[in-house]
Amino acid sequence: MQSFLGKRAVASAISLVGLIILVFFLSRLTGDPTDLYLPVDASLESRERFREINGLNDPLLIQFVHYMGDLLRFDFGDSIRRSEPALEAVLRGFGWTLQLAVITMSLVTVSAIVLGSLAAFHVGGIFDRIATFFSLIGASAPDFWVAIVAIVIFSVGLGWLPTSGTGTPWHWVLPVAVLFIRPFGLILQVVRGAMITALHAPYVKTARAKGVRNRPIIFVHALRNALLPVITVIGDQTTAILNGAVVVETIFGFPGIGKLMIDSILQRDFNVILAAIMVTAFAIFLLNLLIDILYAVLDPRIRY
Amino acid sequence: MALAETDTPKMTKSTHPALTMGRMLWRDKFAFFSALFLILMVLCALCGPTFLEDIATKQNLRGRNAPPFDFSKAWVYWLGGDALGRPLLARIIVAAQNTLFVATGAVICSLTIGTTLGMIAGYSRKVTSQIIMRLADVIMAFPSLLLAVIVLYMLPPSVGNLIVVLTITRIPVYLRTARAEVLEVRGRMFVQAATVMGASTPRIVFRHILPVILPTLVTIATLDFALVVLVESSLSFLGIGIQPPEITWGLMVSQGRPYLTSAWWLSFWPGLVIILTTLSLNLLSNWMRTALDPVQRWRLEIARKKQ
Numbered sequence: 001m002q003s004f005l006g007k008r009a010v011a012s013a014i015s016l017v018g019l020i021i022l023v024f025f026l027s028r029l030t031g032d033p034t035d036l037y038l039p040v041d042a043s044l045e046s047r048e049r050f051r052e053i054n055g056l057n058d059p060l061l062i063q064f065v066h067y068m069g070d071l072l073r074f075d076f077g078d079s080i081r082r083s084e085p086a087l088e089a090v091l092r093g094f095g096w097t098l099q100l101a102v103i104t105m106s107l108v109t110v111s112a113i114v115l116g117s118l119a120a121f122h123v124g125g126i127f128d129r130i131a132t133f134f135s136l137i138g139a140s141a142p143d144f145w146v147a148i149v150a151i152v153i154f155s156v157g158l159g160w161l162p163t164s165g166t167g168t169p170w171h172w173v174l175p176v177a178v179l180f181i182r183p184f185g186l187i188l189q190v191v192r193g194a195m196i197t198a199l200h201a202p203y204v205k206t207a208r209a210k211g212v213r214n215r216p217i218i219f220v221h222a223l224r225n226a227l228l229p230v231i232t233v234i235g236d237q238t239t240a241i242l243n244g245a246v247v248v249e250t251i252f253g254f255p256g257i258g259k260l261m262i263d264s265i266l267q268r269d270f271n272v273i274l275a276a277i278m279v280t281a282f283a284i285f286l287l288n289l290l291i292d293i294l295y296a297v298l299d300p301r302i303r304y
Numbered sequence: 305m306a307l308a309e310t311d312t313p314k315m316t317k318s319t320h321p322a323l324t325m326g327r328m329l330w331r332d333k334f335a336f337f338s339a340l341f342l343i344l345m346v347l348c349a350l351c352g353p354t355f356l357e358d359i360a361t362k363q364n365l366r367g368r369n370a371p372p373f374d375f376s377k378a379w380v381y382w383l384g385g386d387a388l389g390r391p392l393l394a395r396i397i398v399a400a401q402n403t404l405f406v407a408t409g410a411v412i413c414s415l416t417i418g419t420t421l422g423m424i425a426g427y428s429r430k431v432t433s434q435i436i437m438r439l440a441d442v443i444m445a446f447p448s449l450l451l452a453v454i455v456l457y458m459l460p461p462s463v464g465n466l467i468v469v470l471t472i473t474r475i476p477v478y479l480r481t482a483r484a485e486v487l488e489v490r491g492r493m494f495v496q497a498a499t500v501m502g503a504s505t506p507r508i509v510f511r512h513i514l515p516v517i518l519p520t521l522v523t524i525a526t527l528d529f530a531l532v533v534l535v536e537s538s539l540s541f542l543g544i545g546i547q548p549p550e551i552t553w554g555l556m557v558s559q560g561r562p563y564l565t566s567a568w569w570l571s572f573w574p575g576l577v578i579i580l581t582t583l584s585l586n587l588l589s590n591w592m593r594t595a596l597d598p599v600q601r602w603r604l605e606i607a608r609k610k611q
Contacts, residue, residue, distance in 0.1 A: 015441035022442065027450060030457040136590075140582035142534050144541045145557055145575030148564060156565050246449060247538050262542065265453050273450065281445055 005289075012285050016278065020071075023277055024064055024270070032056070033080055033268040054080055067274075076278075077271035081264070086271040089260065090279050096166075097249070097256035098283075101241040103172070104179045109234055112184050116191025117218050117226075123196055131188060138185030147178045147251045164253035175252045179245055183237035190233045194226035201225070227298055235291040239284050328595055335591035338584035345581055349404045352397040361549070363388040372569045384569040386559065392573055399551040399574070402463055403581075406552070407532045409463075410470035415525050418475040422482025423509050423517075427490060437483070440476040448473040448535070452544045466545055470532055481524055485517040526589035530582035537578055553578050 033056065034047050042050075051057045055066065070077060076087040119131040154174065155163040162171050198204065199222050207221045246258035253259075257276055264272040329336050364385070372384035372392070384392050425436040452469045459465045489495065490513065498508050537554025539545030546552045548559075553574040560570025 011438065011441070015438050015445065018438065018442045019445050022446065023450065026454050029454055136586050137579070137583055140530060140534075140579055140586050142537050142554070142557075142575060142578050142582075144538060144554075145571065145578065148557065148561060148571050149575070152564055152568055243447070247541065250542065261447060262449055265447075265450050273447075277445070277447065284445070 008285075008289065008292075012281075016281050019277060019281065020068075020274060021064075023274055024067065025060065027265070027268075027270050027273055028060065030265070030268055033270075036268055037080060076275040079264075079269055079272045081267050081269045081272070086269075086275040087279075089272055090257065090275040093255060093257040093260040093276070094279050094283070096254065097242060097245070097258065100172075100175060100179065100245065100254070100256060101238055104176050104241060105183065105234065105238050107176070108180055108183045108187060108237070112187035113191055113223070113230070116188040117195050117223060119188070120192045120195030120199060121214070121218055128192075132192065135185040135188040135192075138181040139189065140185075141181060143178055143182060143245075144247045144251060146181060147174070147248055150174055150178060151251070164251070166254065171252075175245075175248050175254055178248050178252075179241060183234075183240075186237065187230060187233055191226065191230050194229050195222055198222040198226040224298060228295060231291055231294055231298070235287060238287060242283055242287070243280055325595065329591070332591050334587050338587040338591075341580060341584045342588065345400055345404065348397045348400040350401075353401050356394045356398050361390065363390060371567075372573075384567070384573075386556075386570055392556075392569065395551060395556060396553065396574055396577055399553050399556060400577075402546060402550055403533060403536065403552045403554070403578075406463055406466050406470065406536050406546070407529055409467040410474060410532050410536075411525050411529050413467065413471040414474035414528075415478050415521060417471070418478025419482045419514075419517075419521055421475070422479040423486050423513065425479065426483040426486025427505065427509055427513075433483075436479070440479050443472060444476045446473075449539075449542070449544065452539050456544055456547075463546065463550065466536065466539070469539075470535060473535070474528060474532065477524065477528060478521060481521060482517060485520060486513055489513050489516050523589055523593045526585055526592060530585040530589070533578060533582055533585075 033054070034050050038047060038050055048057075055063060058066070067077065076085065076090075078084065079086045079089050082089055115131055119128040122128050151163050151174070154161045161173050162168070165171055195218075199218075201222070203225075204217060204222055207217050212221070243258070245254075245256065246262050248254070249256045249259040250262065257280065260272065261276050263269075264276065329339060386392055386395065421436055421440075425433045448469065451472060452466075455465050455469050486509075495508060495512060498512050503512070536545060536552065537557065540552050540554035541558040543558070546555055548555065556574035557571045557578075560567070560572075560574070563570050
């Protein structure tokens with residue numbers, strides 16, 4: 001287990017360093033922040049000063065060495081846009097997105113597993129067909145379109161829910177609902193497929209022959225064995241949300257890390273981009289680790 | 305083609321593999337209509353711009369935000385008009401070209417590059433394999449939005465650049481799948497036999513291993529096609545994909561957003577077409593997964609015999 005952990009950490013660290021180097025140099029290709037933050041008629045002098053303050057005057061390589069040096073002391077630099085430590089802004093945004101991801105994915109996991117198992121139990125039945133069809137639509141729908149239509153219907157038309165922002169629990173309903181749809185469709189499909197295979201396994205026949213009732217057969221015997229591929233997909237989908245549900249966060253004005261990310265990219269706020277990438281990369285590393293541990297818990301044959 | 309290779313001798317009664325596939329498709333109504341819809345979209349993409357380009361870009365300020373279902377007007381106005389009075393139906397048909405071209409280009413490029421790299425990673429020594437896999441990790445973690453913005457700032461906006469962005473972001477999927485499949489297949493008997501017979505490495509990889517893993521990859525590609533359409537739409541929606549005056553469905557949804565409360569149809573129709581296209585692709589991919597898999601294929605054939 002320890003050597004496995006070590007190997008994983010080393011591989012991830014290598015990838016992360018590669019990523020930082022790439023993002024550091026590539027993001028600077030988008031242009032000079034000075035043009036964005038100072039008025040067009042700003043004097044050369046004030047431009048010079050702006051560059052000096054934000055350390056943009058040095059050659060790129062020197063800037064990079066400085067940045068990496070600061071990073072070793074856990075100094076992620078300051079945000080140009082908000083003049084606050086970049087890490088602070090990122091962690092705040094990440095907190096929001098994490099809540100969004102946890103709420104959405106718990107709802108998705110429970111509903112997709114229950115409905116998917118039931119659909120698999122009556123393959124070809126009316127419930128199975130309805131579930132399959134709707135999950136396919138869910139997996140095919142563009143989230144920005146669903147978000148817009150939902151706003152038109154529920155916020156503008158019926159006036160039940162706020163259009164955007166945060167504050168009350170009602171503000172969470174639409175973002176969670178829109179984010180719910182695609183992972184739900186995908187995971188339901190995977191659960192159904194895996195459960196069909198599991199329900200035809202010999203141990204299920206044995207359980208039936210013993211006289212075990214349907215419910216324990218589905219949710220205890222078959223489900224546990226069908227869960228492995230399901231967990232992989234759940235992990236992927238959670239990763240996708242953690243990486244920033246950019247579109248949904250933009251439309252609903254949700255102050256998550258996705259919105260922060262796109263704003264920082266468009267505003268050339270390099271330190272925030274880098275900090276955001278490192279924080280999400282770390283979170284995703286932990287998530288993948290958790291998933292691997294879950295594998296081993298569910299399937300005793302897997303050992304690290 | 306992969307379809308012909310998976311064809312088994314027990315199908316001898318049928319005349320032609322293509323005909324057999326056609327019959328199997330007809331039996332699954334969902335898949336059949338999906339295929340029909342996709343063919344229609346491809347036709348729109350191929351012929352639409354030639355015939356409708358002028359109509360789709362001609363502004364008509366008297367028809368601003370014209371409501372849909374007004375059948376007294378010309379047929380291109382049946383879905384309404386946009387903020388500049390341009391007919392929505394014509395614009396959707398013309399936009400099919402860019403949307404489908406970007407998606408097709410991105411899927412084909414990422415499939416080719418990803419599969420090649422994946423097979424190299426799966427069949428070569430540990431060091432090369434490790435380098436390729438770490439590279440894939442970096443690409444996967446690299447924010448595609450940043451990539452899109454960089455390309456947008458660096459290169460003149462064009463359809464080709466968007467293909468480059470989407471290709472890079474989708475490579476890891478094929479790379480990982482191809483590598484995993486090669487790792488499994490390379491241990492099989494026929495590969496050992498080929499090695500013993502003195503076949504060169506490229507020959508083993510491309511003649512012996514590639515045909516075995518191709519059906520899986522093609523199925524993933526169909527599924528991915530739907531995803532790429534969605535990603536392209538999202539990028540165009542956020543304003544970092546295709547730039548006006550070029551149009552795609554995603555851009556049309558985005559252009560209709562300011563008029564949401566007064567003219568819902570501006571965003572609604574293009575979004576609906578996106579859903580129908582991706583849904584068709586998903587349904588067809590589901591069907592293909594069964595049809596291309598010799599082990600599962602009987603499910604589609606037996607359905608016939610029962611009737």
